[in-house]
Amino acid sequence: MGRKTLIDEAYVVYYEKSLVNPEAITARGIYTVRDYRGDYRAVETLFETKAMYLFEPGNCVMYERPWLYYSESLGMWSRDEWRSLKSISSLSNSVMAHKPCFCSYNSIRAAVQGTPFQYSTWEQYKGGDMVKFFDLAAKYPCVEYLTKLGMRGVVEAKLNGGRTYSVVNWRARTPLKVLKMSKHEMNELRTADVSVDPWMLHLRYLAKKEGSNLSIADIARISREIPESYQNYLNVALGWTNLGKLDAYFIKQLANPDTHRLDTKGYLLSTWNDYIKDCIRLGLDISNESVKFPKNLHRAHQNTIKQIKLKVDAELTAKITQRCKSLKRMQFEAHGFVIRPAVSSKELIDEGKALQHCVGTYADRYAKGETDIFVLRRLDEPDKPFYTVEIRAGNIVQCRGLRNCVPTEDVKSFIELFVSKKLLTKKRTRVGIAV
Structure with a gap:
């Protein structure tokens, strides 16, 4: 790069203990600049606080300086104006995303000592500036034991704005109430030693609601074999049958010689849905188990395709x-x-x-x-x-x-x-x- 365009900018988030509340921690988002375009022998490191955060049990606050920027003529310029935001947001993923962004994890380690956040399992969620994590941990202490119970996938879904299917009562105070489980179900979950995420817990809820005799290990397997991207297809299919019957039927179909060796249960699900819709269009009785679950899905589907006469519309x-x-x-x-x-x-x-x-x-x-x-x-x-x-x-x-x-x-x-x-x-x- 030529020196006419040589300027270093960065955004750094640094954590400290609160000087007011011994159970709270604070963070500052700092915008910093080194400009080499002028006299390169007298370069200064300029920095200003762009955002401030307070994290305390049950309460989080964020303030931002919206009018803060650097220009070659004005230097580091800002209006002395702060605004309070209704929710915690990461500037590393928004207005500062185009600059190199850093977070001092050593500052977090020192700041959380002696506070409830010391046990929040924050080390397992390192990434970005961590403000969303501490916002979540401050609101929902259950983050700690969800992680320790091996349910990091559930916490990550909440952090990343993914669907959680209402499988967790985030405000509950005990693991059983948080997960809406009995002691027996919790023991089965821990004994199964499976990866737990909201999709898997959602399938467990569906199986329990319909009375399917599926174990936690079975449900974990199904959640892998029919991933979340097939949710809409599964919702349609469950209007005609239940999860237990569907799983047993697909296991048989995968063993069928006419089924392609690389087919998955996700593919079978979409194929079966299309077959059932064809049957309805043809006036076939899908309450008849032999119609609903043909011995050879591939052949049955090919047959219904041939029977439907489509016209160009x-x-x-x-x-x-x-x-x-x-x-x-x-x-x-x-x-x-x-x-x-x-x-x-x-x-x-x-x-x-x-x-x-x-x-x-x-x-x-x-x-x-x-x-x-x-x-x-x-x-x-x-x-x-x-x-x-x-x-x-x-x-x-x-x-x-x-x-x-x-x-x-x-x-x-x-x-x-x-x-x-x-x-x-x-x-x-x-x-x-x-x-």
Whole structure:
């Protein structure tokens, strides 16, 4: 860099003990600058406090100086004005995010000594400036024993703004009341030695509500095999059956020779949902167990696809054309492949016929914006159906080829590259890749 543009800026968060309340800790967010663009032999380290925090049991306060910045002509400039914020926020993730940000963990270690925060398990959540963690720990002391019980995933979900499905009573004072469990259930959970997160606890609640005889180990396994990105599909499926029956049925289907060796329970879930919807459209009696749970799901689904006569709908096509215009920016090419949004209901029907899957039935949902349908092609065969991709809420939930086969390794690598280049360009904390 030339010296005309050489300036160092940083944002540092430093913790101290409260001088007023022995149970409280404070933090300061400090904006600091070293400017080498003038006389480089007389560079000063300039710093001003940008934010102040107070964390005490049951109460947290944050103040920010909104008008504070540095310019070459004015130096470190600010209005002597502070504003109180309604909630604790991290400037490292907002107005200071474009600068190098640091947190003094040694200052935390010294500050928490002799306070309730000493036992908050903060060391296990190192990352960023920690203000969100201490805000959570001050409001909900249960953070300590949730972590010590091996439920760090639950705390992280709360910290990161993820869904917690109301599985935790954060204001309760005992572990059993916090987790809404009996002693027997708590002992079973601890004995199972499984990773616990809100999705797993949510599935436990569903199983308990429906009376399924599933152990904690079974539920933990199901939570891995049907990840949270399939929640909407699972909600639909549980309108027709229960979690225990569904799990037992999918175990049998995975052992079926017609099931692709790389298929997952997530794929089977979406396939079974589509099959049931086909049955309803065909007037079949899904209260009949042999209809609802066919011995060979793959063959039964292929049969219902053939029976449904789809017609090209001009109104749907017009809506899809409008959707396609807004999704065009997501088109992506690499490694001899191209992925783009489907352009019409006719293309979806032709795609389904060529690949022998049911994407034609997704035209209405695609037109309404309930899901996004993309077609994946080889660059040297841009008009020949190859794979079809469904994207919902930023997650790839299906990628299907001929007769619902899953992606080959080269297609999978392309999909992962597509996700990193297109789906992760916005600030997403997590993207599920079901390929």
